[in-house]
Every structure is written in C-alpha cells, then in structure tokens.
Amino acid sequence: MVGLISLVIITAGLGARAQSSVSPGASGWTNNAGVVWNWITQHVVQATASSANGYVTGNTDDWMDAGSTAVITGVANQYYVLTGWSGDTNGCIGEGSTLYAPMTQPRVLVAWFTAMLASNGVPVWWLAEHGLTNGWDAEALADQDHDGLATWQEWRADTDPTNACSVLKFSAAQVEGGGVRVSWQGGSLATQYLDWCEGTWSGSAWQTTFTNLPPTPTATSHVVNSAGTTGACRVRAER
Amino acid sequence: MSRKGSVVLVGLLIGVGIAGLGFEVKAQSSVSPGPSGWTNNAGVVWNWATQHMIRSFYVGGGTGSVSGVDQENYAYQGSNVTLSAIANAHHHFKFWTGIPSAYTNNPNPTFPVDAAYTNATAHFGIDQVTITQSSPYSAVTWSTTNVDYGSTDSLTIGTATNQVQIGPASRVKRVGATLTGNQGTVNP
Numbered sequence: 223m224v225g226l227i228s229l230v231i232i233t234a235g236l237g238a239r240a241q242s243s244v245s246p247g248a249s250g251w252t253n254n255a256g257v258v259w260n261w262i263t264q265h266v267v268q269a270t271a272s273s274a275n276g277y278v279t280g281n282t283d284d285w286m287d288a289g290s291t292a293v294i295t296g297v298a299n300q301y302y303v304l305t306g307w308s309g310d311t312n313g314c315i316g317e318g319s320t321l322y323a324p325m326t327q328p329r330v331l332v333a334w335f336t337a338m339l340a341s342n343g344v345p346v347w348w349l350a351e352h353g354l355t356n357g358w359d360a361e362a363l364a365d366q367d368h369d370g371l372a373t374w375q376e377w378r379a380d381t382d383p384t385n386a387c388s389v390l391k392f393s394a395a396q397v398e399g400g401g402v403r404v405s406w407q408g409g410s411l412a413t414q415y416l417d418w419c420e421g422t423w424s425g426s427a428w429q430t431t432f433t434n435l436p437p438t439p440t441a442t443s444h445v446v447n448s449a450g451t452t453g454a455c456r457v458r459a460e461r
Numbered sequence: 462m463s464r465k466g467s468v469v470l471v472g473l474l475i476g477v478g479i480a481g482l483g484f485e486v487k488a489q490s491s492v493s494p495g496p497s498g499w500t501n502n503a504g505v506v507w508n509w510a511t512q513h514m515i516r517s518f519y520v521g522g523g524t525g526s527v528s529g530v531d532q533e534n535y536a537y538q539g540s541n542v543t544l545s546a547i548a549n550a551h552h553h554f555k556f557w558t559g560i561p562s563a564y565t566n567n568p569n570p571t572f573p574v575d576a577a578y579t580n581a582t583a584h585f586g587i588d589q590v591t592i593t594q595s596s597p598y599s600a601v602t603w604s605t606t607n608v609d610y611g612s613t614d615s616l617t618i619g620t621a622t623n624q625v626q627i628g629p630a631s632r633v634k635r636v637g638a639t640l641t642g643n644q645g646t647v648n649p
Binding site: 241242243244245246247248249250251252253254255256257258259260261262263264265266285327328 | 590591592593594595596597598599601608609610611612613614615616617618619620625627628629630631632633634635636637638639640641642643644645646647648649
C-alpha cells in the first residue's frame with residue numbers, strides 16, 4: 223500500500239495534466255456542435271554577436287509566435303560601436319541599436335561591432351589602453367612621448383606612444399658583402415616592409431625588398447643587395 | 462376473444478346472457494309476428510360477429526392513438542385499424558412491436574384485424590446531436606460523437622500531440638480549442 227501511494231505521488235510530479243474537455247451550457251447539448259483545436263505557428267529566432275566586442279539581448283534564442291515581433295538589442299562593449307546586422311534581416315527594422323524582426327519566418331541574426339576610431343583610424347580602445355583619454359582626436363594627432371612619431375603613427379607601427387624608446391626607426395646600416403645590412407626596431411603586430419630605391423629617393427620608384435609579417439621581433443635586420451649602386455632604404459609599417 | 466350480439470327480429474322477449482359470465486346485459490330483445498300472427502312454427506337464430514381487442518402503448522417519449530376500434534378498443538375481424546405514433550418534442554419514432562411485421566417501421570400503419578393485438582407498442586427515442594472534433598494538425602481523440610438532446614455530459618477532447626514540427630526552425634503549437642454551434646465552454 224505504501225508503494226502504491228509513492229507511485230501516485232511520482233506520477234503527479236511528472237506533470238500529468240487534467241484531460242481537456244468540453245461542456246455544454248445550462249441548456250445542455252441542443253444543437254450539433256463542433257470543437258476545433260486552435261494552433262499557432264512559431265518560428266525560432268536566434269541572435270548572436272559577431273565577436274566578443276559586444277553582445278545581444280532580448281529575443282536571442284526563442285520560439286516566437288508567427289506575426290509577433292522579436293526585439294533584439296546589440297550592446298557594444300566600451301570603445302566599440304554596433305555597425306549593423308547580418309543574417310535573415312529581410313523585413314527587419316533597425317532603430318538605434320535595436321532590431322525589430324517580424325516573425326514571418328525563422329531568423330538567424332548576427333550583430334556586428336567595430337572599434338570606435340579617432341583621427342587617422344586609431345582605435346579609441348588603444349588610446350585608452352595607453353592612458354591617452356584627453357580628447358580622442360587630439361590624442362591621436364599628438365606626439366606625447368616626443369619620439370618624432372604621432373600617436374596615430376605609433377598605432378600603425380604597433381609601438382608605444384608613451385615611450386620614446388618604442389618607435390619605428392632604423393638603428394644601424396653597414397656594408398655586408400655586395401649589399402648593405404640595415405637594422406631597425408619597431409612593434410610586433412604590424413606588417414613591416416623594407417623598401418629600396420636606386421639613386422636618390424626623391425622621385426624614384428620604391429621597391430619592396432623584404433616583408434616582415436607579424437608577429438615581428440622588435441629588432442630586425444636585413445641585407446639589401448644594392449649591387450654596388452647608390453640608393454636609399456625605408457621601412458614602412460601598416461596594419 | 463369476446464362476443465357481443467344484436468337482435469335481428471323484434472317483438473318476442475328473449476333473454477340474452479347472464480351477467481358475470483362474460484356476457485353483457487342489455488335491454489331485452491323481442492320478436493314479433495307479422496299481421497297474420499304466429500301461424501307457423503318459427504325459429505329465431507342469433508347472429509354473431511368476431512371482434513378483436515387492439516391495445517396500444519407508447520414508450521421512450523411519445524404518444525399516439527388507434528382508430529377503427531370502438532370505445533372498448535375492439536375492432537371487427539377483417540376491418541382495418543390505423544395506429545398513430547406521435548413523438549414528443551426532440552424525440553423520434555423508432556418502430557412498433559406487437560403488430561404484424563410488415564408494418565413495424567411505419568409510424569402510422571393501417572392493417573386488417575386478423576387477431577387481437579393487445580400489446581402494440583410504439584417505441585420512441587430521444588433525438589441525438591452530433592458533436593465533431595477537428596484539428597488542422599495532429600489527430601483528434603475522436604472526430605464525431607453523438608449525445609442525447611439536452612444531455613449535460615462533458616466530453617473529453619484531445620489531440621495526439623501538443624506541437625508539430627513543420628520546418629527545421631518552425632512549428633505549430635496547440636493553444637486551445639473553440640466550440641461552435643452550441644453554448645458551452647472548452648477547458649483545453
């Protein structure tokens with residue numbers, strides 16, 4: 223008997239529901255009648271962020287009734303902005319950082335974020351990382367460490383804009399064999415190009431003789447085969 | 462079977478039966494001679510006709526009547542009687558029992574009396590209302606059922622499943638039921 227009681231309790235705990243039923247009014251069943259089950263269509267909406275530079279909130283992983291509207295908001299991290307949405311965006315309306323998606327179909331949506339940029343494409347987060355927060359554009363154009371390169375140039379070269387010793391520059395040049403070994407220093411995350419031109423550098427065509435792909439050592443050297451001619455070298459960095 | 466008689470000659474008083482033995486006591490009958498008086502030996506012969514009792518009953522929701530019988534529900538053999546079955550409101554005639562089989566499905570049969578029908582019974586039934594259950598998705602537990610008119614029974618309803626996948630990321634979900642045609646409530 224105890225076992226039977228336990229079984230009943232377990233069954234109830236499994237979520238057994240009362241049967242559905244239809245009952246007549248006070249007059250009883252006096253007319254032919256119909257019971258029609260009603261159904262609604264639902265679609266899945268899934269929204270994600272394209273990167274860790276932001277996230278999405280709202281109806282990010284839900285079954286939505288057809289005809290309803292999914293509301294998804296893209297939230298950018300500090301120093302980032304929401305740039306747009308991709309995926310099943312047909313018919314969707316964006317207002318600010320919020321996307322209103324009519325649930326006429328299943329939707330997979332992706333929110334895209336990008337870094338806020340100061341003058342010359344310097345990411346604001348990078349300026350903030352170096353403590354340069356006194357006006358983004360002004361900070362990007364200044365040379366706070368007085369090493370001869372503006373902050374935006376130091377971003378391109380991946381050097382420290384607050385440390386005069388961290389700068390993209392030649393450190394040595396000496397004849398070696400039939401050429402010249404040139405040495406330079408710089409950052410590690412920028413692609414470096416060593417260019418050479420014969421004669422004076424003014425008005426001549428530069429040719430890249432060496433490409434230094436990141437991650438690069440902070441000190442690099444390379445022999446330029448000058449073939450006994452006079453010429454000039456330059457090192458560029460970009461990212 | 463019972464017999465009742467009538468007199469065809471008048472004038473001579475004739476006793477007809479003794480009460481308590483299945484006979485009726487009537488006013489005295491008589492027989493009388495013609496203008497010449499009783500001039501010949503004569504005979505008086507009583508004539509008789511056979512009658513059968515027709516009695517009707519009504520069960521299940523109706524009434525009716527019998528025509529072609531006298532006040533005591535007797536009809537002469539060979540005569541026609543007509544039965545009538547009238548259903549009450551929201552009822553219907555079903556069949557007769559206790560009458561010749563050729564007439565049982567006729568609510569108002571006329572047939573010749575060839576025997577006594579003392580238990581002619583008209584059977585009636587209560588009208589039925591039909592309740593259908595349907596669903597555009599998934600099978601229902603029943604599609605059609607009948608209940609007695611005026612019944613207040615609750616009916617159990619249901620479908621095979623609560624939701625049906627109609628695409629990789631689309632489905633239909635059961636959200637309730639609607640009753641039409643009759644007052645009532647649905648408890649989905």
